[in-house]
Amino acid sequence: MSRLTCYSSASACIEVIMSEDLLRQVAAELNKAPGAAERTPRMTGLVVENNTRVATAAIQDMAFDSTPYAYQAWLAGMDKR
Amino acid sequence: MQSAIAALDLCALADAVAKGEVTSVKATTVALERLDLIGRKLNAVVRLDDERVLNAAEAVDKLRASGAALPVLHGVPLAHKDLFYRAGDLSGGGSKIRADFRADVTATVIARLDAAGALDLGRLQLAEFAMSPTGYNESLGHARNPWNPGHVPGGSSSGSGVAIAARLVTGSLGTDTGGSLRHPGAMCGLIGLKPTWGLVPTDGVMPLSASLDCTGPLARTARDAARLLSVIADRDYEATLDRGVTGMRIAIPGGYYRELLHPDVATVLDEAVKTLRSLGVTIVETTPPDMALINALMQVVMSVEAATIHRRWLIDRPQDYADQVRSRIEPGLLYPATRYVEALSLRTQITQQWIASCIGSADLALLPAISIPVPTIAATTEGNPADVAAVIGQLTHCTRGINYLGLPGASVPCGFDAAGLPIAFQLVGRPYAEADILRAAHAYQGATDWHHRVPDAAELN
Numbered sequence: 357m358s359r360l361t362c363y364s365s366a367s368a369c370i371e372v373i374m375s376e377d378l379l380r381q382v383a384a385e386l387n388k389a390p391g392a393a394e395r396t397p398r399m400t401g402l403v404v405e406n407n408t409r410v411a412t413a414a415i416q417d418m419a420f421d422s423t424p425y426a427y428q429a430w431l432a433g434m435d436k437r
Numbered sequence: 438m439q440s441a442i443a444a445l446d447l448c449a450l451a452d453a454v455a456k457g458e459v460t461s462v463k464a465t466t467v468a469l470e471r472l473d474l475i476g477r478k479l480n481a482v483v484r485l486d487d488e489r490v491l492n493a494a495e496a497v498d499k500l501r502a503s504g505a506a507l508p509v510l511h512g513v514p515l516a517h518k519d520l521f522y523r524a525g526d527l528s529g530g531g532s533k534i535r536a537d538f539r540a541d542v543t544a545t546v547i548a549r550l551d552a553a554g555a556l557d558l559g560r561l562q563l564a565e566f567a568m569s570p571t572g573y574n575e576s577l578g579h580a581r582n583p584w585n586p587g588h589v590p591g592g593s594s595s596g597s598g599v600a601i602a603a604r605l606v607t608g609s610l611g612t613d614t615g616g617s618l619r620h621p622g623a624m625c626g627l628i629g630l631k632p633t634w635g636l637v638p639t640d641g642v643m644p645l646s647a648s649l650d651c652t653g654p655l656a657r658t659a660r661d662a663a664r665l666l667s668v669i670a671d672r673d674y675e676a677t678l679d680r681g682v683t684g685m686r687i688a689i690p691g692g693y694y695r696e697l698l699h700p701d702v703a704t705v706l707d708e709a710v711k712t713l714r715s716l717g718v719t720i721v722e723t724t725p726p727d728m729a730l731i732n733a734l735m736q737v738v739m740s741v742e743a744a745t746i747h748r749r750w751l752i753d754r755p756q757d758y759a760d761q762v763r764s765r766i767e768p769g770l771l772y773p774a775t776r777y778v779e780a781l782s783l784r785t786q787i788t789q790q791w792i793a794s795c796i797g798s799a800d801l802a803l804l805p806a807i808s809i810p811v812p813t814i815a816a817t818t819e820g821n822p823a824d825v826a827a828v829i830g831q832l833t834h835c836t837r838g839i840n841y842l843g844l845p846g847a848s849v850p851c852g853f854d855a856a857g858l859p860i861a862f863q864l865v866g867r868p869y870a871e872a873d874i875l876r877a878a879h880a881y882q883g884a885t886d887w888h889h890r891v892p893d894a895a896e897l898n
Contacts, residue, residue, distance in 0.1 A: 379771045382770065383771060387752075387770045389751045392751055392770055395767060396771075399764075399768045407737075407773070407776055410733055411776060413730055413779075414779035414782070418783055423782060424778050424781035426784075427781065427785045430788075431635060431868050434867065434869060437869070
């Protein structure tokens, strides 16, 4: 089991637990990729770390009314052409 | 004569063809011969379309002779990364899996180059599926750095970098998802310009990660890059090129961006900063935000989008990926959908924070392009996998985050290391600051001669 409970820049840490077995299941059953499932052990550390960082930042900093499409609108507004 | 033509940069060649000093047929013949001889030796070439391009060259020479108005790249031969589709042509993406794929559309950027009079010689080598900062390609062979063939040329637009540095072509289109224009630019001694995300069309270009992918030019000079960007972005980047940099403010972020900096690279970058100061630039120091978060956001977006388009082959043909490539895609299968949406939803505010922290009140930020000297091919392919992964991670330390932010950035050659390999700095700007980046790079190149140096592999002497 891989666990990352905190990182230095977070004022409020979120405990995230992702077991290798869970990730293996996601690869094998949700994505139908048995080869990737076999290689889960080498990916677990990276996935847990990135998942925790993003999950924590989202809880702390992401506005409730945010949208993944806001970035394109912001970029368009930055274009002075 | 052949060497004299090969030595011309893109704008000089375009001028020579427009004035009739060099025919397009001659320029094209020289490029084809050099790509076939030197380009194949350096493993930079995937495919050349000799007959078609020579016919096109004859046609453009006739057009010039007729006195017709000529477009800005009239009769200039170019070749591009093998990700750019032309209807009816093969487009393998550096892979075994797509080796037989024939496009049924032509990329908008290729059509824009056609309309500007450029000739399309064929396609150049790249990392498998554009997935390596070194240019690593296990199935097609590694492209070799013309400054020292034992070293990597940088990727993923490796063949583009090699071909321009070795004076085989004057310019080339590549793509940049985590540094794939800036890496070969830095490692081959070229301007590699990653535009603002969305500025240049990416339709008809094999995708890796749609939210991060950018199409852009590689060239020897900022002026050449400006000419190419003007065509593919359909805007004018040449008009402001000569305005100088007096009064420009350039920020130098410390912290994360200095963490891995090799002393030899640091010395060369310090000299480049002195040169910029001498040109009238004001230098200010800034402090980057939490880059570990930005790198995590980039990894989530890139790997999820890549895994989405590759999943069919990860299931059916996993053995046809190099392990080094597959290992960068597969983590994308494992993130919850909420992480991906969160990563995209945070993009605006994280980008604004980075700009405020790293650029602040300045016009541009100056970062290392690559923090370490250009590694050997062996150092990035052999030995302990953890050591190889560490070197590869170091290569993207200063580039990959910029793709999540969507900001424009360019490599600018500024010296050489002890082994004779190029060193470069990277200029990064606010969205749509390409003109400022090119203006600063052009002013710097006007005061230095790094971009005029020619590797022995070019065989021009």
